[in-house]
Amino acid sequence: MSEEKRDSSTNTAPARPVVELPPAISVRQLSATLRQHPIEVIKQLMRNGMMANINEVIDFEAAAKLAADFGIEARPQAVRSAALKRKRPEQEELKNLPLRPPVVTIMGHVDHGKTRLLDAIRQTHVMESEAGGITQHIGAYQVEIKGQKITFLDTPGHEAFTAMRARGARATDITILVVAADDGIMPQTLEAIDHARAAGVPIIVAINKIDKPGVNADRVKQQLADQGLVIEEWGGDTIAVGTSAKERIGIDDLLENVLLVAEIEDLHADPNASATGVVIEAEMDKNRGAMATVLVQNGTLKVGDIVVVGDIFGKVKAMFNDQGKQIRKAEPSTPAAILGLPAVPGVGDTLSVAVNERQARQLLSERTAKKPATVSLASLHDQIASGKVKELNIILKTDVQGSIEPIRTSLEKLATENLTVHIIHSGTGNVTENDIMLAIASHGLVIGFSTGIESGAQRLADAEKIDVRHYDIIYKLIEEVDKALKGLIEPEIKEIIEGRAEVRAVFSAGKKANVAGIYVLEGKAARGARVRVMRGGEALAESPMISLRRFKDDVREVLAGFEGGVGLETFNEFQVGDVLEFIRKEKSA
Incomplete structure (x- = not known):
């Protein structure tokens, strides 16, 4: 007995795992964070005297008690910690340099008022000149509020946003997600959320059309919470602003919040460096030749600079600002249309300045050599072992909505010490080109369950070497991913x-x-x-x-x-x- 006591006294209890939780969290998110099946979490909540469904939001106290029931210690997450964690390594090097204007993309479901909101912000009438009110091209515009500039990218939804990321460019600092108060969250809204999250870009929600009679903004706030975007007034860290693009309501409040998030993001750039940037629009002008709209991200681009853009290079012969006026230079976060390239570059192509043509050719060869390897199940174990892959990003497409949750939960449970598993986008229907673009941008793979793939998506996946897997039985899907993590998977006959x-x-x-x-x-x-x-x-x-x-x-x-x-x-x-x-x-x- 005394020996037993001596043994127990020398053994220290293993440290409990620790998680950080926000002030409010949905049951779905909490289940994923604790790596517990949602049903088990709901059962434990019921034992604790709380009735809640999978989409319901609970406070930190209740979530922490439940975590303790599963042997996990919960600590409060600092407000806006998500935004602070998003600071990129290069920002530490730039922190002593001047601040630059934030670059903002507006995304959301069709007809929820993206173009009209941008129109209200710029106080122009872009939409009236566009067929059917649909954005026809990518443009960039600067506005000024309280002496500070904000650059807006007028993109046709998340497709262009992801196209830029797929080519290795991070063009956006902040996303404004437009949700119509009368419609609420729609399929394209969900896609926009997933694309912004995959890019690690902070989201500000504009609950638009609040001037319409009978709208229920609280319903939209609950839908946002269901997607993990818990707004500040409910104890979360997502900024939501009620707006009416038509009546110009809430516009200043929205812009002030953009500046607030930009302050947290701490955006700096060196105007004296050689310019780097990204192509946000490109076309062949019948009078001027190849024309590209470039967003300068660091340094200052000048007329006469030799620039490497994508897989071409040329000399900047002329530049124009967002008002069509000729300019001699463009500083950080400034959009500029440039002339002088020998061909039309691709949207998302990155721009660098070279000293001369010899260095330009050297930059081109270096870019080709640095192209990141794609992730596939067959090579996943080796990529993890070599440290090249630390997270597995999956785009999941199923035949019916009911299949998503059990597959998501099972896949996320496969995470190990060396690898996290993220379902960065899920939905029903065939695999589309947009799914492949997201996989390219996120260095992920695509899993289809009882669903097909569109022909254009198949061609793009083949060209970009994106691994697309199809399954009809859930346990085989989970088993194959598990085998891939352990290096036991056989090469797939594709x-x-x-x-x-x-x-x-x-x-x-x-x-x-x-x-x-x-x-x-x-x-x-x-x-x-x-x-x-x-x-x-x-x-x-x-x-x-x-x-x-x-x-x-x-x-x-x-x-x-x-x-x-x-x-x-x-x-x-x-x-x-x-x-x-x-x-x-x-x-x-």
């Missing part, structure tokens, strides 16, 4: 659709055999490919190809825009209007 063709006619080839007369819509039809026959959007059959002809000649391939004839080994029942997919399979890296 299907690449090389081309698509439409059946325009059916010809008899004797002995009950038929040949499909095709027109190649995209890619190519290549000899040796397997062919999938699609009818009404559904796969009808898959067969090896036995013949490919152009007129009477046997050919190796038929390219997009040309006609040909295809015979299959195990399928004969072609119908006009069928779509043939030409498939090649290979092992993933």
Whole structure:
């Protein structure tokens, strides 16, 4: 007995894990933070005398008590700590340099008033000149409030925002999320939230259209809380401002809050350095030639500078500001349209100034060499072991909403000491180009559950080497990701659709055999490919190809825009209007 006592006295209790919690948190968020299934969390809340659903918001005291029930110590998270943690390493180096204006992007659901809000901010009438009130191009504008400038990027939603990130550019400091008070949170609102979070950009919410009779702003605030954006008046750290773009209500309050967040973000730049920036708009002007709108991020861009933009370089011959006036220089956070590039760069391409053409060519080669490696399940274990990957970002698409939560919870539980697992975006429907763009920007992968992929998304994923995985059984999905983390996964046999063709006619080839007369819509039809026959959007059959002809000649391939004839080994029942997919399979890296 005394020996038992001596043993117990020498053993120290293991330290309890610690989490930081905000003043208010939704049950869904709390479950993820504590790594507990939402049902277990709800059950424990009930034992503690609290009835709450998965989307309900509870205060810190209740959340801390529940955490203790699971053996976890909860500590209060400082207000605005999320914003402070977002400070980038380079900001420490720049802190003794002058402050620069914040760069703001406005995002939200279509028709919630993004353009009208920007119009009210700029006190111009952009929307009246745009067809149907939809933003037609990317522009940048500067406004001034209380002697301080703010730069606004007028982007057509989160697609352009993510396109910039996909090319390695962080163009935005703050996001204003516009939510209409009469509509509330809609699908594009959710996407905008996920894209802003993936970029680590602070969000200010503009609850718009508050002038409409009968609107319920509290309903919108609850919906925001359900998504983890708990507003300040409810004890959270998300700024929400009631606005009416039509009546110019709340505009000054919104801008003052932008300046407040900018102060917290502590944005500095060195105006004396060589300029760096990002392309936010580019076009071929029929009179002036290649024209690119560049947002200068650091340094000062001057007329005469030799600039490397994406994979091209040229000399700045002329510059124009957001009012169309010719300027000689552009300082940090200033947008400028530049002339002098030999070709049109891509939106999101980064700009650097070179001393001469020789250095410009050297910069181009260095950029190619520094392109980051993509993440795939097959190579994930090696990337974790080498320290190249410390978090796994996943875009999850499912057939129905009910599948998202169990998959999300199971995947997040796979996190280890060396790797965190983040579902940075989830939704229903086929995998889209926008999903692939988010995966590129976030160095993540895409998982589809009982859903397909759009043809454009497949081409983009192939070109950018984004790993897209498809599953029909949840436990197989979880098992394969778990194996990948442990280095046990076998290389995936990946299907690449090389081309698509439409059946325009059916010809008899004797002995009950038929040949499909095709027109190649995209890619190519290549000899040796397997062919999938699609009818009404559904796969009808898959067969090896036995013949490919152009007129009477046997050919190796038929390219997009040309006609040909295809015979299959195990399928004969072609119908006009069928779509043939030409498939090649290979092992993933």
